[in-house]
Every structure is written in structure tokens, then in C-alpha cells.
Amino acid sequence: MKKLIIINGPNLNLLGKREPEIYGSQTFEDYFENLESKYNDISLEYYQSNIEGELIDKLQEVGFSYDGIILNAAAYTHTSVGIGDAIKGIETPVVEVHISNTFSREEFRHQSYISPNAKGVILGFGLKSYDLAIESFN
Template sequence: MTSILILNGPNLNLLGTRQPEVYGTTTLTDIENLCTAHANKHNIELKFFQSNHEGALIDAIHDARGTHDGIVLNAGAYTHTSVALMDAISSAALPVIELHLSNIHAREEFRHKSFIAPVAVGQICGFGAHGYELAIDALVRHLG
């Protein structure tokens, strides 16, 4: 059975109430339930982890080696700042799909640069919570 880690970074625990005009009203729990229902239809095992701390996200990426087949990563603002997350992804040697709820390319200029993109299989952004389903599907297809 394919096993995927769904990894969410800073401030995503506030989904549903944080800037709903940008991120919508769907909560992180709602997203986890959506992903679980989608995964169950396709015989995929999911594990969820969210942290506001860069080191905890790095540890989760390292711990995914030998446990999961790939990672769906919404690194939040760390996408635009964290060389450490980029290095962790490279070191873990697992396929990663970079995910964003909003279209980062249609937002502030500083959000256009991603340190994750160069080490990710691909990037999905702008589709809200549905992006998680798209990311799961893309990762499964990539894994073959």
C-alpha cells in the first residue's frame, strides 16, 4: 500500500479563521477528512503532521525515510525562506509535491520565490483544499 505523509507548515493550524478571503473557510481538520476520504477510495495510507516550527518539519521529513513513499508539503511561508527545508528534502531522497492553497504567483512578489520547487517533483497552487487531492493523485502517479 502506498504511504504518503501530508506535511503542513506554519499557521496552517489556523485555517478556516486566518485570512478566509485568501485561504477560504475550510479548516485543517476538514482538509484531513477530505484527504482521508480520497485516500480510502484509492487504497492509500496517509499520515498527517502540522507544525509551526521549522525544525519539527525537518525532523518529519527525515523520519519519513523508510516509512513513507512520498510527501505532500504545504510549507507555508517557509517555502520562501527555508534553505533548511530544501536541504532536508534533498537529503531524504523522497518525492515531494509542493502545495499551496492560494496561487503564490498571483500574490506578493516575495511569495513568487520557492526554495522547495527546485527539489520537488512539482508544484500545485491556487486550488484551495482541492489541491491536496490533486497533490495525492500527482504523487501516486509519479510513484507509478
């Protein structure tokens, strides 16, 4: 059984409340339950932190033993050399995910420190972006 983890960065704990016109009205916890049901042949885990160092620690913890990492580093995507370096230093492939199309938003969101080290990038499909990322590991 494949072992995948979804790692979400800052403010994604507010999904369902934060800017529903961009991010929708469903909480990630509810959505994750749907993912677990839909992909019951995959061992799926979920982790979220608003703290950059905790995200790096989690990447290093799972980065040599899991089959895949789905990472939405949120705002850290555009600022964190450290997260980019952590991905470069692990063996587990990482798919970068964004709920919104970051290229249709503010200019600073067009830069990613994750993309150069990722297996692939999926953005702009709402929460469905996570489904697409999971499918990429099949």
C-alpha cells in the same frame, strides 16, 4: 498500500479562521477527514508544525520509508534553505503544495526554496491542491 504524509507548515493550523477570502473557511482537520474517506486505499497521515526545525525533523523521519510527501511549507517556502536541503537529502519524492496562487501575491512569495528539489509543484487550487498532489502519486 501506498503510504503518504501531508506536512503543513506555519499558520496552516489556522485554516478556517485565517484570511478566509484566501484560504477558505474549512479547517484542515475537517478537510483531511474527507481526504481519508476519498482515498481509503492509501495510508494517509497528517502533520503540522509552526517550527522550522520540527518540519525538517519530520521530513528526515519519513523521507526514507514513505511513498510520498505532500509539503505545504507555507511561509518557510520562501525563506528556508534548511527545508530545501532536507528535501534534497531524502529519498521520498516531495510534491510542493500551496492553497493560494503564490505568484498572484506579494513579490517575496514568488521565490521557493522547495521547488528545485520537489517532484512537482501544485498551487492556486485551494484545498483541492492536496487532492491533485495525492493523485500525482497514483
